Amino acid sequence: MMAAKHRRGEEERPAKNKKNASSHKDNTSSKTHKQEEDKRPSMVVVLVCALCMGVVHSVHVATMFENDRHFSHLSNLEREMTFRTEMGLYYSYYKSIVSADSFLLGLNRLIHNNLTEFPDVINTLQRFNLYPEVVLGGTYRIFNAVTTWLGVEMRECWQVSRGRGLSPVVSCEGLGDPVYWYLAGVWLSAGLTAALLFLHGTLLSGDLMGGFLTIICFFFNHGEATRVQWTPPLRESFGFPWSVALNVAVTQVLRAPRPVWTQPLLVGTLSLIYLLCWQFAQFTTVAVLGIVYALYAVGVVPALPMLLVLLGTSYGFLNNVVLQFGNSLLVSSPLAGCLLGVLLLYLFLEPIFQHLPFPTNTLAQLSFLFVSCAACKIELSRIFGVEDDAHILNILRGKFTNYSDFHTLLYTCSPEFDMLPPESIQRLNETLLLPVVGLVILAVLDHTLGRVHSNMLRRLEEDGETPPGVWSGVDPGVLFNVILLAFYGVMAGLIMRLKLFLTPQLCIVASLLACKKYWRLIERREVHVAVLAVLVSGMCVRGLKNISEQHSIQGEYSNPELEELVEWVQTETHQDAVFAGPMSTMANVLLSTQRPIVNHPHYEHAGLRERTKKVYSIFSRRSAQSVYETLLSMRVNYVVLEESWCMRKSRPGCGMADIWDVEEPQNRHKPSLCPRLFHRNAAPFHRVFANDVFVVLQVPSRYVEIPPPRYHSA
Numbered sequence: 001m002m003a004a005k006h007r008r009g010e011e012e013r014p015a016k017n018k019k020n021a022s023s024h025k026d027n028t029s030s031k032t033h034k035q036e037e038d039k040r041p042s043m044v045v046v047l048v049c050a051l052c053m054g055v056v057h058s059v060h061v062a063t064m065f066e067n068d069r070h071f072s073h074l075s076n077l078e079r080e081m082t083f084r085t086e087m088g089l090y091y092s093y094y095k096s097i098v099s100a101d102s103f104l105l106g107l108n109r110l111i112h113n114n115l116t117e118f119p120d121v122i123n124t125l126q127r128f129n130l131y132p133e134v135v136l137g138g139t140y141r142i143f144n145a146v147t148t149w150l151g152v153e154m155r156e157c158w159q160v161s162r163g164r165g166l167s168p169v170v171s172c173e174g175l176g177d178p179v180y181w182y183l184a185g186v187w188l189s190a191g192l193t194a195a196l197l198f199l200h201g202t203l204l205s206g207d208l209m210g211g212f213l214t215i216i217c218f219f220f221n222h223g224e225a226t227r228v229q230w231t232p233p234l235r236e237s238f239g240f241p242w243s244v245a246l247n248v249a250v251t252q253v254l255r256a257p258r259p260v261w262t263q264p265l266l267v268g269t270l271s272l273i274y275l276l277c278w279q280f281a282q283f284t285t286v287a288v289l290g291i292v293y294a295l296y297a298v299g300v301v302p303a304l305p306m307l308l309v310l311l312g313t314s315y316g317f318l319n320n321v322v323l324q325f326g327n328s329l330l331v332s333s334p335l336a337g338c339l340l341g342v343l344l345l346y347l348f349l350e351p352i353f354q355h356l357p358f359p360t361n362t363l364a365q366l367s368f369l370f371v372s373c374a375a376c377k378i379e380l381s382r383i384f385g386v387e388d389d390a391h392i393l394n395i396l397r398g399k400f401t402n403y404s405d406f407h408t409l410l411y412t413c414s415p416e417f418d419m420l421p422p423e424s425i426q427r428l429n430e431t432l433l434l435p436v437v438g439l440v441i442l443a444v445l446d447h448t449l450g451r452v453h454s455n456m457l458r459r460l461e462e463d464g465e466t467p468p469g470v471w472s473g474v475d476p477g478v479l480f481n482v483i484l485l486a487f488y489g490v491m492a493g494l495i496m497r498l499k500l501f502l503t504p505q506l507c508i509v510a511s512l513l514a515c516k517k518y519w520r521l522i523e524r525r526e527v528h529v530a531v532l533a534v535l536v537s538g539m540c541v542r543g544l545k546n547i548s549e550q551h552s553i554q555g556e557y558s559n560p561e562l563e564e565l566v567e568w569v570q571t572e573t574h575q576d577a578v579f580a581g582p583m584s585t586m587a588n589v590l591l592s593t594q595r596p597i598v599n600h601p602h603y604e605h606a607g608l609r610e611r612t613k614k615v616y617s618i619f620s621r622r623s624a625q626s627v628y629e630t631l632l633s634m635r636v637n638y639v640v641l642e643e644s645w646c647m648r649k650s651r652p653g654c655g656m657a658d659i660w661d662v663e664e665p666q667n668r669h670k671p672s673l674c675p676r677l678f679h680r681n682a683a684p685f686h687r688v689f690a691n692d693v694f695v696v697l698q699v700p701s702r703y704v705e706i707p708p709p710r711y712h713s714a
Contacts, residue, residue, distance in 0.1 A: 050195040063551065093133045155175070189241055193244060193504075196244040203252065214511045217506070236500060254301055254309075267313060271316025274316075287484065305476075310346075340380075345365070409659045419494065578635055599611045619674045624683065624684060645674070
């Protein structure tokens with residue numbers, strides 16, 4: 001281990017006969033560091049500014065959401081209908097807690113849920129990341145009880161005339177209404193995101209101007225940075241601010257001159273909250289841990305900060321496993337493999353690598369970092385028999401090869417999972433964000449390489465060889481964020497939806513424009529501020545137009561076909577009638593009617609993927625009898641067909657029949673089943689409901705005589 005310490009640049013022994021010179025340099029360095037600390041803005045001022053940015057962003061997204069849907073004038077049913085796909089699924093669990101007779105009874109419904117994957121009873125707290133809904137549901141019940149006890153009315157209701165032959169509805173607005181309490185939680189989370197971005201930019205650059213640069217870039221590129229204003233209940237709405245908070249904490253741990261015990265506790269707590277809020281959090285947390293260890297391996301970061309991050313992440317991971325009742329996706333995740341792999345590498349393999357000459361030892365360490373993490377992840381999946389994340393590897397295979405299967409195509413045919421489009425890059429260029437960040441990265445590389453080169457020359461003059469300490473004076477926090485930006489860039493390039501990580505990180509790195517040490521050519525601060533002002537003026541040309549375009553979006557939600565379907569289900573079917581159909585529609589059926597469903601939009605489970613594939617056989621070219629037998633075996637009573645799933649396709653090869661052709665090429669010559677069931681003969685099913693968008697087919701039992709169905713047509 002002595003060799004490890006020697007290689008990592010810990011200046012443990014002064015150069016021979018040069019103790020006085022070394023002492024003088026250390027004193028000078030301390031004075032310089034002290035001067036830089038003195039120039040940093042007051043933390044009180046930073047926090048006040050961050051709070052203001054958070055409030056502005058909360059109002060910003062809430063206003064856009066209202067403008068888009070005229071949400072305040074919708075009925076409760078219409079509001080629920082706006083939450084399609086996963087949004088409706090997650091909101092249904094919040095509704096369960098709010099509408100239950102007691103909080104504990106609502107929580108028990110989540111733990112013993114028999115509606116989401118009928119006939120199975122599942123623990124939704126284990127399967128899904130529902131703690132945001134648990135917290136919001138619990139706090140709403142407390143708030144409602146207190147306001148009721150005080151006799152304070154916290155909502156206002158009125159009747160809204162909808163026109164177009166639709167009946168009037170009663171609409172309520174205010175925190176006393178459950179949906180507005182839920183949305184307030186989302187907007188609070190969005191405000192936290194902006195506040196943390198401002199804080200991160202300020203701390204990273206060491207200047208208040210860096211924080212303002214970050215938040216200006218974030219607002220100017222808002223459409224490329226977040227979609228919280230259009231899809232509030234998604235996991236990213238609650239999870240992303242904690243991703244930023246975790247990166248802030250790790251950056252400060254890497255920079256801290258004297259690590260303290262509170263740092264791993266902070267990292268662990270933030271990791272825990274992040275992992276609880278979002279199933280995708282494990283993948284970016286892996287990147288954070290991997291980058292920190294890589295910086296340690298090359299000597300940028302000492303051992304102790306790396307171990308503190310490892311300890312904190314392990315603490316958050318283990319507590320999350322407990323709180324999610326041993327979530328199978330988590331216990332066999334890349335994060336579990338990475339934590340175990342890094343620990344084994346540090347304890348057992350690293351002492352062996354230190355006997356190798358530099359830089360062979362570093363290259364071996366980085367290589368085994370990947371190998372050990374991958375091996376541990378594969379072994380954990382084998383031990384626990386979990387294949388919940390197998391589809392992710394298949395999606396990546398599909399990006400680089402001709403590989404495709406049913407589940408992969410369901411993802412890749414969606415625009416959100418396609419490659420990052422050139423239009424996104426163009427929009428980031430128009431606001432000057434990409435050129436600015438490119439300039440910053442060049443400046444960081446120049447400064448870093450310059451410090452390394454000067455340190456090497458100095459050490460060669462002192463010792464006659466290249467000893468450790470070449471990274472002295474290099475900011476590990478900046479390197480961590482630049483490398484993390486590169487990782488986010490790769491993620492967004494492969495999956496467009498993940499640009500929600502890339503764009504905010506671009507804004508954070510842009511804050512380094514305000515960091516004086518990377519721009520030594522600009523000696524006077526007044527000149528530096530003037531240059532930044534000119535640059536921001538250039539960003540305003542397109543940035544202000546982007547903000548104006550977002551606020552100019554005006555709409556009013558209306559979906560009479562879906563409303564008609566939901567009302568028919570509520571009035572014409574039994575409470576225990578079991579439904580199947582498109583994932584997005586099933587979420588609305590569960591949310592608004594509380595009918596049992598057999599499939600839903602949460603696709604991160606191997607068993608659920610197979611269930612959905614069976615249900616989606618109704619969109620294939622199989623015979624109607626074959627599909628009937630499949631649905632009957634799943635104990636389905638009604639199957640919902642949606643016109644867009646039967647007829648249309650987003651692009652060539654992405655129609656449902658085309659996707660099934662990949663699975664069953666032998667049926668290519670046969671006609672698609674769904675159009676026939678939708679428009680013509682529905683046998684052996686019974687068509688019991690139809691309008692322009694939806695058709696409901698009853699799945700009759702082969703053993704019981706079914707009376708003539710009550711048929712409804714729009």
